[in-house]
Amino acid sequence: MDLRQQITALATRSRDASRLLAKLDTAAKNKLLLAMADSIEQSAAKITVANAKDLEAGKKSGLSSAMLDRLTLTDKRIADIAKGVREVAGLPDPVGTNISEWTRPNGIRIQKVRVPIGVILIIYESRPNVTVDAAVLCFKTGNAVILRGGSEAIHSNLALAEAMNVPGLPADAITVVPTTDRAAIDELLKLDELINLCIPRGGEGLIRAVAEKSRIPVIKHYKGVCHVYVDRDADFDMAEKIILNAKCQRPGVCNAIETLLVDAPLAKTFLPRIEKALTGRGVAIRRDADWTTEYLDLIIGLRVVNGVGEAIDHITQYGSAHSDAIVTKNKETAERFLREVDSSSVFWNASTRLADGGQYGFGAEIGISTDKLHARGPMGLEDLTSYKYVVTGTGQLRE
């Protein structure tokens, strides 16, 4: 079998598995999730042996110490992964719930019911814990999953998948692509008849490459160039706290801010104060920044704008439509900002760092979509479902 046949056979098995998964009820899925958590813990020794292989190869190929750290699976990290699986078992299952339900004048009852999407392909670069996170979220929602992680983690990923393949789990429900051949990705992305959705997770280069090649619908997670706008009517104490939180609490993530917009009347009051506070926290301030750069570091662009209109224009022109905040006591100004800024999350008097599935109460997050179709912003379990119309009648016809 050549690579194309091998990958097509793999995806066909996943498609067949998805049909069995769609029939599992919530209790059966949760029981299997708890068994997976136990199995991951019990397989810790085996997993760390596989992980050691990846680490050794990584050292030889010159991975940075930060990369090696992210790749490392300790007993503590494996226990945390298992804990995460138990948490997913405890989340409500969206499959089978009604999105809405109504009766038509001719008497037919229509239910819009959540169903699994089918087969989901996750392409990622990062830590091996993504293998388990993504697999169990897809499984909880009745989807088969094909996981294609970074080649540097292949042994760890295969060991984790083996541990998740507990007795009673439909065969091929969770599949780690067993080859590190990059051409396998190209073959997978052609299989729109077998795979229903692709979610790439990683750097912008990976995501663009996947989006350009894929015939399968892709939900993208691009960068976050996020803003805080401090309006003339802001509470200065609140504004300072929000800015420091949004910039410094964890600068390397997509919902941290890159640009601070300050209303012109505050140039001699709030502006010197926040400059001092930011500098005091080790943040480099750039007044002539490239406004589209995602620094992911203790660097911030700073621009004085004249009112909320100019702030909205700046965000529209340079932002990434991810997460943007206004600080103001003025309701009318805030409402204009919230309405006119076309970002997946817009905040009034709160930190952009709250743009997160956990913070929104989704219990788990598969990522933050920067797309506008199907799912936008933090994606929870519901976003891993589709729906169908279930119509019940007493012999109704089309007249």
Next chain:
Amino acid sequence: MDLRQQITALATRSRDASRLLAKLDTAAKNKLLLAMADSIEQSAAKITVANAKDLEAGKKSGLSSAMLDRLTLTDKRIADIAKGVREVAGLPDPVGTNISEWTRPNGIRIQKVRVPIGVILIIYESRPNVTVDAAVLCFKTGNAVILRGGSEAIHSNLALAEAMNVPGLPADAITVVPTTDRAAIDELLKLDELINLCIPRGGEGLIRAVAEKSRIPVIKHYKGVCHVYVDRDADFDMAEKIILNAKCQRPGVCNAIETLLVDAPLAKTFLPRIEKALTGRGVAIRRDADWTTEYLDLIIGLRVVNGVGEAIDHITQYGSAHSDAIVTKNKETAERFLREVDSSSVFWNASTRLADGGQYGFGAEIGISTDKLHARGPMGLEDLTSYKYVVTGTGQLRE
């Protein structure tokens, strides 16, 4: 300007228009829709002159009389088009409505609010009335629209677009691509930074070509290979009515059935009866059909299956996951069918011909999606929206 530059400039203007459209409130949009309806009626003479050009060219190029009929715009048809626009003005506007709303333990209030998608590209082959239908549904939901109809209708489409461009409508809100050059479609489908969604409407060949080339998310409307399964516990009178309605009421549409599945115990009771009834209505019965063919004609495949399990297996293997029905008095059998048949609409004791935006109460329909992402089944106005999270706080931070 070469074609690429011309098309990019066109899409950029649509993107800019979409930003203005997102700010229009419902009253302003409805007022413009009513003005469009009036303008279409007042432009009837101009539209029929343009239409005559298309008809003349169509006769020269040898279009069939059926094609010419579909292309023809009479005063009556123009009045019907204007009436349709007024109906859209009367529909509720989904934009700005809350999908859901909740408060988190830290006090932030989260609203999931419907917003326009942005710029929508409609590629279609058929009648010029689609130009107006699609344009006003996109406009009602605050989206800019780029319309690319068949070259045989170019003059009619441009005249209709001109009539819709009423005073007060943001420039470039509704754009008919002014060239019939096929390469324009290829250029449009590359512009994923400017266009948010593509909906192709027409034959399978068109849709596949668009889906393969597009970098823009596509919602596909493939064929309907729909089924009625008559269970051993069916009411024979009801089954006969549903089958005749689903096959004969309008055989040329996607939610008409192509295959009848009859439960084995009915081979000597219901089966001869329905064969006689179908034959009496001029339907050709094929017992050895190619089960994946969409006849769109008075032809039906007929297969005897052993129970609901075999019916589900047949539909899973050969169906198109569009619309499928079971006729039975047995609740348990029905519930299994409704749960396990993975089609966009599943019916219990009702005709598949009811799979329709109007029948479901959506007021309008942009098509019937055979995709599972974003929108599935009959698409109404809500399916032309995205959403954003609006988060209101009192200074909440990420801890």
